[in-house]
Amino acid sequence: MxxxxxxxxxxxxxxxxxxxxxxxxxxxxxxxxxxxxxxxxxxxxxxxxxxxxxxxxxxxxxxxxxxxxxxxxxxxxxxxxxxxREPVSRILGARGFWTLDLMVAPDVLDPRGDTETLVEATLALIADRAAPLSILDLGAGSGAILCALLSELPNAWGVAVDLSEAACAATRANLARCGLGDRAGILRGRWGDALAAVFDIIVSNPPYVRAGDLATLDPEVRLHDPALALDGGADGLDCYRDIAADLRRLLAPGGLVALEVGFDQAASVAALLRAQGLEIAGVARDAGGHERVVTARAQRLSS
Ligand SMILES: C[S@@+](CC[C@H](N)C(=O)[O-])C[C@H]1O[C@@H](n2cnc3c(N)ncnc32)[C@H](O)[C@@H]1O
CATH class of the missing domain: 1.10.8 (Helicase, Ruva Protein; domain 3)
Structure with a gap:
């Protein structure tokens, strides 16, 4: 007891x-x-x-x-x-992310500061921020990444996908809270399974904790973030394999992909992307100095 x-x-x-x-x-x-x-x-x-x-x-x-x-x-x-050991953001039901004030919902991952590195790395690779870019956020959770990108890219639109009903509801609420609801659609489903369109930008912060490490996480994470948002399978890379397999189909020519990774996973994830014919654009480090985001591009059409 x-x-x-x-x-x-x-x-x-x-x-x-x-x-x-x-x-x-x-x-x-x-x-x-x-x-x-x-x-x-x-x-x-x-x-x-x-x-x-x-x-x-x-x-x-x-x-x-x-x-x-x-x-x-x-x-x-x-x-x-x-x-x-309930996090402050969950007690207060809100957290600052990027320049936004997001709602934090039960059963949905509480977005982390590390994930702002993904937003920053993605924006750094966009030549024209006024372009009408299409963005796909796989495993959108609270919608933090998509909200942040749409807030910086005034003519972009996006699709958020998540397997969790609670996450889809949270994304919907946060898009509305940030005044971005008319520029995004939300799909409940497994990664890119239900999608036929191609996107200029695909972002994802998938579950990447090794299954064997779940029990060792801090109580704030272990007791309050949903397992579906954390468990990356035996080696932590299951979701990257699934997502990488869809990228050739879902990325527009010259399109950009940005994936958040665990502190020791950048090389493995880069290898998965290279195996799909993508060219690695870079690896960005978080505020703690860990390799946190792998970015890559699809080949452009030759003229
Ligand atoms: C680490 S959380 C990231 C949430 C949010 N993007 C963020 O950065 O704060 C991973 C998300 O992926 C979702 N997810 C897990 N497996 C999935 C799958 N097979 N298809 C779609 N979403 C999935 C989880 O429900 C969770 O919301």
Whole structure:
């Protein structure tokens, strides 16, 4: 039986605590429950701001303001959830991705900062951002990648595919939230199976965790992200094999593909793409210095 963490904020000379005291108490409580100390501080601050409806500036200007009773109750509930290792983005139901504020849904992968590397690497290879480009996002999840690309490419349109019903609903909600709903369609299905069109750009962040490593993931991932979004099979490369097999059929001549990869998978994924006749354009590194995105191009038609 798992006991949920218990927590109640206390004031120094009796309730209520100030905002600064509340942050310190929540951070200490989170650290006691295994959240890394630096992260615990940031998380406590974010949870307090959400509980009290404060901007960063509000908090910086008046850290000594006492918490109201309802703010204190909300913060205590948030702290208990975070101590049970639920990510802040899931507690608050939203996360910043690229320049966007996305909704984070249960049963859908919480988009990661690493995936912004894929957006950046893709945009860097587009010569004309005003062109009417077609984009296919395979395994769209929350729709983070497609939303970010459409937000930067004003005349592009896209198709999002995901096997998960919850992911399709999340993509739909996020496209609407970002004002991009009229430039994208959503298909529930297996990779490119249902598609007959060709695309200028294909992007994907497929599941790539080795099946044997799933049990070792941090609780924030293991307990809260769906297995369908994580499990890449015995060697982590199953989904890349499936996707690569469809690329010749789905990529327009000269089209671009960008795939997010696990930190040690770039060479293997590049080999899968080369085997399909694609030319590797580059390998981009994430903020931590890991090889994170493989980009490649289909051959152009000879004139
Ligand atoms: C790692 S998540 C990526 C989600 C999102 N693109 C992102 O970067 O945050 C992988 C996604 O692939 C989807 N998926 C898994 N197997 C699939 C399949 N056979 N066909 C289509 N989508 C699949 C999962 O449901 C999940 O949403």
């Amino acid at each position: 798992r006991l949920d963490p218990v927590f109640r904020l206390t004031g120094s000379g009796g309730p209520p605590p100030s905002r600064a005291q509340a942050i310190a108490q929540v951070a200490a409580f989170l650290a006691e429950h295994g959240v890394e100390a630096a992260t615990a501080q940031d998380d406590a601050r974010a949870l307090l701001r959400a509980a009290a409806g404060l901007s960063r500036l509000d908090l910086a200007l008046s850290p000594q303001t006492p918490l109201a009773a309802d703010e204190s109750d909300r913060l205590s509930q948030y702290a208990i959830r975070r101590a049970a």
